[in-house]
Amino acid sequence: MTIRDVATRAGVSPATVSRVFSQPETVAPGTRQRVLTAAEELRYAPNPVARSLARRRTGNLGIVVPDIANSFSAMIIKAAQQEARHAEYALFVTASEELVDDEERQARALAPQVDGLLLTSPQASDACLRELADIVPVVVTNRLLDSVPAVLTESAQATGHAVEHLHALGHREVAYLAGPDGYSNQSRTSGLQAACARLGLEPVVLGPFPARFSSGVRAADLVLAAGVTAVVAFNDDIAAGLLTRFADRGVRVPEQISVVGHDDTALAEMVTPRLTTVHIPAAAAGATATQLLIRYVRGDDSGVRRYELPSELIVRGSTGPVTARST
Known part of the structure; x- marks a missing residue:
């Protein structure tokens, strides 16, 4: 069925039918109802592309x-x-x-x-x-x-909890692998530094790094050279890269170094060992x-x-x- 069929059934012009579907407020209520009834009887549906253009909407x-x-x-x-x-x-x-x-x-x-x-x-x-x-x-x-x-997604407090968790396990040398500059990295950095200040720790901050698996692979040697016993990564992708490079070098996690990520993506459950991480919703x-x-x-x-x-x-x-x- 076409717009002309609806117009004939309702006894109006095709232009009026078009206005009913594109600008219904411009058509008298009685006329609008006749058009809608005719459209329903004929099972007519306006073309969604044409309708969006008429309303200046793209969908x-x-x-x-x-x-x-x-x-x-x-x-x-x-x-x-x-x-x-x-x-x-x-x-x-x-x-x-x-x-x-x-x-x-x-x-x-x-x-x-x-x-x-x-x-x-x-x-x-x-x-x-x-x-x-x-x-x-x-x-x-x-x-x-x-x-x-x-x-x-506010992560400062949870990042602080990650530092407290590491401190409770006896870690005193902690590194943070920073991500791209922005709200997320600033929130994580502030949470980490505040927790370290409370606990009397001096964190080693490395980066910033792109938020990718390859960044973790690249950063792993820097982490080992820093002599820390634990590392907190900006996200799970970077943390997974760390785990891969540590395995290549024969460094056992968590026996020799502990790793914490951020995001709690599916990746955190797939790596070995499974990743301790800050769940970001x-x-x-x-x-x-x-x-x-x-x-x-x-x-x-x-x-x-x-x-x-x-x-x-x-x-x-x-x-x-x-x-x-x-x-």
């Missing part, structure tokens, strides 16, 4: 992540996709490869093609984010900017940020503009007490 949402291959990004994308699908939106996904220029370029390219844009842990300038927010509704994760709605962050974005796309900005999601330490087999061999 699409966009998300920019630092690295699609990163386990944490994958969890965010999956959660965002589920929420988008539930709300009948398609999701466009792109990655910046942790390059600021690429992130800004990708975001600007997506903005005109989507109804809303989600940026995860963005490193773009404040000016760029505000410029994007003037073009399309924008929500960010793990970034503080007064004018932009945000979902934050990635799926909840992705779902909450997408729900917030959809709310803004639909014109509802009356609710909460910033959410903080808590983290917690998960203890597994990669941490253990200091032994004579590890000292």
